[in-house]
Amino acid sequence: MNEIQFNAELAKCLQCKTKPCMQACPVKCSPCDFIALAKNGNFTEAANTILRQNPLGEVCGLICPDKFCVKACIRAKIDAPIKIPAVQAFIMRRAPETEEMNELHNGKKIAVIGLGPAGIGAAAEALKRGFAVEVFEKAETIGGALNLIPKERLPREVLFKEWQRISKNYLLKAHFATEINDYITLLKQNFAAVIVAVGEQKNRRLGIKGEHLAVDYTEYLKNPQKYVVSGHIMIIGGGAAAVDCALTAVKQGAKHTEMLVRRGLSNMRITAAERENLLKNNVDITTMTRPLEIEKSGSLSAVYTCKTKFDENGRLTDEENTRIKRESIDLVVTALGSERAEEPLENAKIIYAGDFINGGTTAVQAVASGKNAVAEICERLKI
Ligand SMILES: Cc1cc2nc3c(=O)[nH]c(=O)nc-3n(C[C@H](O)[C@H](O)[C@H](O)COP(=O)(O)OP(=O)(O)OC[C@H]3O[C@@H](n4cnc5c(N)ncnc54)[C@H](O)[C@@H]3O)c2cc1C
Numbered sequence: 001m002n003e004i005q006f007n008a009e010l011a012k013c014l015q016c017k018t019k020p021c022m023q024a025c026p027v028k029c030s031p032c033d034f035i036a037l038a039k040n041g042n043f044t045e046a047a048n049t050i051l052r053q054n055p056l057g058e059v060c061g062l063i064c065p066d067k068f069c070v071k072a073c074i075r076a077k078i079d080a081p082i083k084i085p086a087v088q089a090f091i092m093r094r095a096p097e098t099e100e101m102n103e104l105h106n107g108k109k110i111a112v113i114g115l116g117p118a119g120i121g122a123a124a125e126a127l128k129r130g131f132a133v134e135v136f137e138k139a140e141t142i143g144g145a146l147n148l149i150p151k152e153r154l155p156r157e158v159l160f161k162e163w164q165r166i167s168k169n170y171l172l173k174a175h176f177a178t179e180i181n182d183y184i185t186l187l188k189q190n191f192a193a194v195i196v197a198v199g200e201q202k203n204r205r206l207g208i209k210g211e212h213l214a215v216d217y218t219e220y221l222k223n224p225q226k227y228v229v230s231g232h233i234m235i236i237g238g239g240a241a242a243v244d245c246a247l248t249a250v251k252q253g254a255k256h257t258e259m260l261v262r263r264g265l266s267n268m269r270i271t272a273a274e275r276e277n278l279l280k281n282n283v284d285i286t287t288m289t290r291p292l293e294i295e296k297s298g299s300l301s302a303v304y305t306c307k308t309k310f311d312e313n314g315r316l317t318d319e320e321n322t323r324i325k326r327e328s329i330d331l332v333v334t335a336l337g338s339e340r341a342e343e344p345l346e347n348a349k350i351i352y353a354g355d356f357i358n359g360g361t362t363a364v365q366a367v368a369s370g371k372n373a374v375a376e377i378c379e380r381l382k383i
């Protein structure tokens with residue numbers, strides 16, 4: 001978004017009294033207010049208005065889907081909704097934020113496990129409320145699943161900038177490359193509570209013969225340059241992660257990028273913008289089809305597939321006599337999403353947040369969940 005487009009978006013805002021855009025935002029960030037401040041040229045206060053609700057204000061401006069504030073924007077009744085996420089990102093980029101930092105210690109210390117959006121949201125909120133916070137992240141860097149988003153959509157320096165701002169607080173101590181699995185022992189180490197925000201660490205499997213011959217989406221998206229193909233790439237799956245794999249493959253020069261989806265086009269859990277992007281990039285979507293077996297001969301793979309259908313009870317079943325062999329595939333990627341790798345413990349001082357407890361959601365929902373976990377701790381500890 002350039003300056004002219006930005007100003008045009010600001011001018012469109014109707015300053016709706018009931019602030020439906022804010023009501024629809026999982027962290028209750030108020031576009032109505034930050035747009036009004038930016039219109040008056042007060043970028044610093046506009047950025048602080050965003051940051052007070054969302055410590056990942058710029059990240060979310062870049063990746064929030066249209067299903068929250070944009071979907072609720074009243075301006076759609078006149079022409080088109082305001083491009084709120086892009087406006088938010090623009091303000092964050094432009095503003096010299098000076099968000100006031102709380103450095104008053106409430107005397108209590110909490111641990112946060114995992115530094116994806118939920119852990120970051122929890123840590124920022126806990127610092128704001130005066131807790132000393134120790135965070136433990138098993139990877140060497142912040143971001144969790146955000147690190148799988150292609151860099152064109154989310155440049156990593158934006159994420160680091162947000163973390164730099166949060167981690168300036170002297171009440172925060174961060175441990176990277178530190179995996180914690182025993183939360184009870186932490187509680188015995190002088191932590192008043194533990195927030196577990198470890199996301200969904202287990203990739204879903206197809207459970208078919210030859211599955212090991214495919215590359216998993218987390219591996220593919222972490223390291224796409226390792227899997228460059230110029231021919232045919234088949235992505236198995238129809239969600240947002242599969243879309244990112246397909247668009248990455250196109251960008252890396254694959255001549256034929258195909259998504260294999262068990263259900264119909266209308267059942268795919270992707271946004272209108274994602275669907276449009278797939279079409280624009282000539283990604284083939286083979287619907288109502290599932291893989292049965294993968295085999296390899298030389299450097300090429302073959303995938304046996306069959307057609308699927310919904311039976312009279314709405315259940316997805318295989319269509320008889322539709323098994324075929326799809327050959328000469330350069331790379332098969334499985335992108336079925338993830339699930340949590342452990343079950344939550346019942347303990348009043350252990351609170352779970354983010355995708356671990358809510359399933360695959362979005363960054364802004366994970367931040368909201370991390371913040372709510374801190375509010376819950378305060379309630380339980382009567383702070
Ligand atoms: C390909 C892809 C594209 C996406 N695109 C978007 C998008 O466009 N917009 C959007 O809003 N959302 C998007 N998402 C979803 C978003 O990234 C997630 O909803 C969000 O990251 C979940 O946050 P979380 O903190 O709950 O978990 P995670 O981000 O998974 O973070 C969990 C963290 O915990 C750490 N951890 C795990 N176990 C331990 C342990 N035992 N000890 C210490 N640390 C541990 C992990 O290393 C990780 O850093 C996308 C996700 C994927 C995979």
Ligand code: SF4
Pocket residue numbers: 012013014015016019020021022031032035072073074075082084
């Ligand atoms: S709903 Fe749309 S038009 Fe109304 S205040 Fe929010 S951003 Fe502005």
Ligand code: SF4
Pocket residue numbers: 021024025026027028029030031054060061064068069070084085088364
């Ligand atoms: S954080 Fe995301 S959902 Fe909330 S107002 Fe900003 S762009 Fe919209």
